[in-house]
Amino acid sequence: MEVIFKVQRFDPESTDLVSHFQEYNVQLTDSSTVLDGLIKIREEDDGTLSLRCSCRAAICGSCAMRINGEAGLACNTKIIDVMPQDGSPIVIEPAGNLPVIKDLIVDFQPFWAKFKAVEPWLQPGDIQPEGEYIAPEEDMVHLAGVVSCILCGACVSDCTVLEVDDSFLGPAALAKAYRFSRDPRDESDDQRLAQLNEPGGVWDCTRCMKCVEVCPKGVDPMDRIMLLREKVMDAGHNNTSGARHANAFAKFLKNSGWLDELKLPVMSFGIFNIKAMIGLIPLGIKSQLAGKRPPIFHHKLSSAKEIKKIFEKVESKK
Amino acid sequence: MIDHDVLIIGAGLAGLRAALCAKEQGVDVAVVTKVHPVRSHSNAAQGGINAALTDRGDDWRDHAYDTIKGSDFLGDQDAIEVMCREAGDEVISMENMGAIFNRDENGNLGTRNFGGQREARTFFVADFTGQALLHVLYEQIVKAGAFVYEEWFVLSLIVRDGKCGGVVMMDIKTGKIEVVRAKAVILATGGLGRVFEPSTNALICTGDGMSLAYRAGAELMDMEMVQYHPTTLKGSGVLLSEAARGEGAYLLNSENERFMLKYAPEFKELASRDVVSRCEQTEIDEGRGIDGCVLLDVRHLGEKYINERLSQIRELGIDFANVDMVKEPVPVMPGMHYAMGGVKADIDGKTAVPGLYAAGEVACISVHGGNRLGANSLLDTLVFGRRSGIHAAEMVKSVKHLSIDDSAAQDDIKQINQLLSNEKNESFGKVRLDMGTGMKKHLGVYRDQSSMEKALELVKDIKERAKSIYVADKTKTFNTNLMFSIELGFMTECAEAIAASAIQRQESRGAHTRTDKPDRDDENWLKHILVTKAEESHDISFLDVIITDWEPVIRQY
Numbered sequence: 066m067e068v069i070f071k072v073q074r075f076d077p078e079s080t081d082l083v084s085h086f087q088e089y090n091v092q093l094t095d096s097s098t099v100l101d102g103l104i105k106i107r108e109e110d111d112g113t114l115s116l117r118c119s120c121r122a123a124i125c126g127s128c129a130m131r132i133n134g135e136a137g138l139a140c141n142t143k144i145i146d147v148m149p150q151d152g153s154p155i156v157i158e159p160a161g162n163l164p165v166i167k168d169l170i171v172d173f174q175p176f177w178a179k180f181k182a183v184e185p186w187l188q189p190g191d192i193q194p195e196g197e198y199i200a201p202e203e204d205m206v207h208l209a210g211v212v213s214c215i216l217c218g219a220c221v222s223d224c225t226v227l228e229v230d231d232s233f234l235g236p237a238a239l240a241k242a243y244r245f246s247r248d249p250r251d252e253s254d255d256q257r258l259a260q261l262n263e264p265g266g267v268w269d270c271t272r273c274m275k276c277v278e279v280c281p282k283g284v285d286p287m288d289r290i291m292l293l294r295e296k297v298m299d300a301g302h303n304n305t306s307g308a309r310h311a312n313a314f315a316k317f318l319k320n321s322g323w324l325d326e327l328k329l330p331v332m333s334f335g336i337f338n339i340k341a342m343i344g345l346i347p348l349g350i351k352s353q354l355a356g357k358r359p360p361i362f363h364h365k366l367s368s369a370k371e372i373k374k375i376f377e378k379v380e381s382k383k
Numbered sequence: 384m385i386d387h388d389v390l391i392i393g394a395g396l397a398g399l400r401a402a403l404c405a406k407e408q409g410v411d412v413a414v415v416t417k418v419h420p421v422r423s424h425s426n427a428a429q430g431g432i433n434a435a436l437t438d439r440g441d442d443w444r445d446h447a448y449d450t451i452k453g454s455d456f457l458g459d460q461d462a463i464e465v466m467c468r469e470a471g472d473e474v475i476s477m478e479n480m481g482a483i484f485n486r487d488e489n490g491n492l493g494t495r496n497f498g499g500q501r502e503a504r505t506f507f508v509a510d511f512t513g514q515a516l517l518h519v520l521y522e523q524i525v526k527a528g529a530f531v532y533e534e535w536f537v538l539s540l541i542v543r544d545g546k547c548g549g550v551v552m553m554d555i556k557t558g559k560i561e562v563v564r565a566k567a568v569i570l571a572t573g574g575l576g577r578v579f580e581p582s583t584n585a586l587i588c589t590g591d592g593m594s595l596a597y598r599a600g601a602e603l604m605d606m607e608m609v610q611y612h613p614t615t616l617k618g619s620g621v622l623l624s625e626a627a628r629g630e631g632a633y634l635l636n637s638e639n640e641r642f643m644l645k646y647a648p649e650f651k652e653l654a655s656r657d658v659v660s661r662c663e664q665t666e667i668d669e670g671r672g673i674d675g676c677v678l679l680d681v682r683h684l685g686e687k688y689i690n691e692r693l694s695q696i697r698e699l700g701i702d703f704a705n706v707d708m709v710k711e712p713v714p715v716m717p718g719m720h721y722a723m724g725g726v727k728a729d730i731d732g733k734t735a736v737p738g739l740y741a742a743g744e745v746a747c748i749s750v751h752g753g754n755r756l757g758a759n760s761l762l763d764t765l766v767f768g769r770r771s772g773i774h775a776a777e778m779v780k781s782v783k784h785l786s787i788d789d790s791a792a793q794d795d796i797k798q799i800n801q802l803l804s805n806e807k808n809e810s811f812g813k814v815r816l817d818m819g820t821g822m823k824k825h826l827g828v829y830r831d832q833s834s835m836e837k838a839l840e841l842v843k844d845i846k847e848r849a850k851s852i853y854v855a856d857k858t859k860t861f862n863t864n865l866m867f868s869i870e871l872g873f874m875t876e877c878a879e880a881i882a883a884s885a886i887q888r889q890e891s892r893g894a895h896t897r898t899d900k901p902d903r904d905d906e907n908w909l910k911h912i913l914v915t916k917a918e919e920s921h922d923i924s925f926l927d928v929i930i931t932d933w934e935p936v937i938r939q940y
């Protein structure tokens with residue numbers, strides 16, 4: 066079958082220094098992948114097209130790129146799954162949130178810098194075992210789910226926070242941090258969790274789920290970040306707006322069965338955070354004018370008791 | 384010009400292990416790699432790593448014998464002894480550094496069965512062992528602060544008076560060419576899979592190191608021994624690990640028969656790879672195949688077990704063969720997988736060229752002989768990576784840099800300019816494809832005199848064509864087009880060495896199976912074949928196999 070690719074090209078040595086799209090028609094089969102198509106272009110049609118790719122089997126992590134606007138590995142994306150029905154082209158762009166070097170090749174330096182920032186190596190205690198560390202198989206199987214991350218950068222490409230704030234450590238580095246923090250052999254939790262509690266760390270995720278959607282390996286970075294938040298709070302780091310927000314949320318639900326949206330921002334930011342309080346004024350006025358202001362007197366839901374029971378049950382299990 | 388004490392080419396398991404160990408010796412170490420370390424091909428290893436742990440009642444001598452028998456008695460037994468004796472410590476070190484191995488019910492390291500072995504001694508991380516180990520070593524390299532030239536491409540080794548004193552390399556990101564002096568250079572550049580089509584190997588496995596060493600005067604040994612893996616997917620050649628059979632998968636023919644029962648009654652599907660591949664090929668050739676394939680069946684293992692231990696393999700089946708192995712068997716065929724041969728090196732990684740070391744798949748320390756056992760390669764990379772790293776670091780303490788200057792890059796610059804100025808002509812892709820399909824056809828699971836002669840003809844033709852290919856990209860930044868064209872030059876030399884060695888061996892042994900000479904001939908051919916570069920073509924020489932304790936016997940599984 067004939068497939069049309071519309072590929073973003075960029076040549077840093079050209080004079081105009083802008084990217085443009087180029088279309089290619091390629092003959093492929095039902096079982097072909099996007100990478101098969103790009104390699105065919107590169108080998109048979111246009112040798113100037115540059116992309117990274119290597120294993121062809123979704124393990125080396127080289128070929129993450131945007132396919133029809135969403136990050137994925139070219140090698141395990143089948144043409145028939147992404148070819149638009151109406152005959153329009155498959156659009157191929159470089160991974161997002163990283164500077165483009167040439168065509169589909171992006172600069173991974175920022176990615177590796179964040180990877181390194183979480184001190185991604187096992188930090189065991191002083192007592193080295195004779196042989197291997199004894200560790201439960203469940204823990205190892207659980208960690209294998211994170212260790213299967215191939216560092217392809219798909220999650221980073223489509224992370225909506227990184228799009229606006231590049232100080233965020235990002236889903237890949239945080240998933241890596243989780244991997245060590247959850248390792249029964251690692252004893253550096255105190256220091257790791259303190260670092261992750263800082264700005265740019267676990268609290269900067271907005272839970273948009275994009276990383277979970279695009280991860281080709283089912284690593285679920287966002288879920289790992291949420292588990293890290295729990296660990297951070299359990300370790301006693303309760304003094305960030307994120308932690309206070311989570312605590313306030315829980316407190317309201319437990320006591321009244323629903324959120325007191327008037328007090329929630331105050332408790333999250335802290336009443337003495339004058340700047341944040343002033344910042345909230347316009348929002349307050351807007352919601353008042355739109356008739357959306359939460360009630361001044363927060364009342365209990367009739368079913369609040371039941372909800373409280375749920376909380377107590379969960380808390381007693383911890 | 385830049386100076387380093389030890390320069391390691393390659394950041395797969397062998398290269399990173401060497402770097403870490405050399406660094407621990409307190410010398411100045413740098414690694415150069417054409418892809419980011421974690422993209423190295425070691426990450427593709429799925430099944431596991433072998434070691435006989437004595438506290439589990441296993442014995443390294445049993446491992447050694449299984450390896451020797453697997454090698455069809457072509458492996459050098461002194462080197463195999465070293466590898467098997469040091470295996471346990473290596474696996475434990477990897478665990479201590481952070482590798483998450485699967486455990487048994489007591490929380491100790493667990494094992495699975497692998498081909499050609501009488502004990503379950505393969506340690507594993509689900510079915511992505513290579514990736515898990517590679518990431519751990521990379522983490523340790525980051526921790527140790529070893530310098531890595533990421534995405535730099537080595538063009539040649541610098542040799543003065545027969546000694547290796549550095550490399551010429553190109554920054555892929557900018558096209559800049561740099562001369563690096565090193566008191567020791569360790570080649571850890573991996574395999575040559577792309578010389579064949581299809582192959583389980585990554586697109587970066589282009590035999591660079593073997594060719595670099597060959598040009599520098601080193602010997603290539605056992606090059607005719609090319610492993611065909613029994614379970615690869617048709618078309619792409621993507622591998623389904625032996626772990627599937629290790630966990631109990633069956634091989635079926637078109638008559639739904641577990642055909643391995645008749646060929647290898649004791650080991651069945653888990654006989655050595657060369658044996659299983661031949662049986663499959665025979666079934667296919669005799670008309671009991673399905674579209675050139677046989678079937679790999681794991682359905683009886685159940686979904687839960689498959690998901691826990693073979694999830695990656697299941698995904699590969701879905702992604703690359705449109706088959707969910709939980710529900711249906713998947714068609715597989717023998718596919719080119721591994722080079723047993725390579726740069727001849729001793730148990731400390733030393734090659735015939737002083738200053739030049741080799742470890743990992745690029746090397747032939749001769750632990751795999753005529754056929755490598757599954758899960759022995761990762762072990763080979765770690766044990767001999769470590770040994771060469773330590774040895775090189777020790778050696779550089781007492782030597783000086785050779786007198787080399789920037790003019791050492793002249794020849795490479797000339798060659799690049801030549802390639803860039805070639806007129807419009809066929810591209811590297813076409814030439815490589817013709818080489819790959821031809822090599823597979825003439826030097827497949829079965830070969831004979833006439834097919835090997837054809838292979839030699841093919842190589843001659845390809846070498847000529849490779850010189851005048853057209854490089855469309857003229858830029859300096861990430862000129863992958865140029866890089867592939869240079870790699871093609873490396874590959875043609877590997878192809879030449881493979882074909883030239885194959886035609887020498889007048890018997891069938893291990894992966895080298897001749898239909899016109901079906902028997903093993905221990906009297907005349909307990910020998911390695913060595914190829915060295917000569918002015919126009921190559922020279923051939925022979926070397927006796929080292930036998931310590933285990934005399935060759937008839938090989939049965």
Ligand SMILES: Cc1cc2nc3c(=O)[nH]c(=O)nc-3n(C[C@H](O)[C@H](O)[C@H](O)COP(=O)(O)OP(=O)(O)OC[C@H]3O[C@@H](n4cnc5c(N)ncnc54)[C@H](O)[C@@H]3O)c2cc1C
Pocket residue numbers: 392393394395396397398415416417418420423424425426427428429430431432512513535536537538571572573574583584585587591592622624720721742743744745757758759760761762764
């Ligand atoms: C699909 C698959 C599955 C496998 N499964 C197993 C298994 O389960 N168990 C097992 O024991 N073995 C297995 N093997 C074999 C094993 O993975 C390899 O033999 C081994 O990992 C090779 O490691 P290496 O360190 O020698 O080279 P590689 O990991 O291939 O690394 C080579 C390095 O050299 C660099 N390089 C190459 N050329 C240049 C150049 N010109 N300039 C600069 N840098 C260069 C590359 O960038 C790379 O970093 C498998 C192989 C494949 C293909």
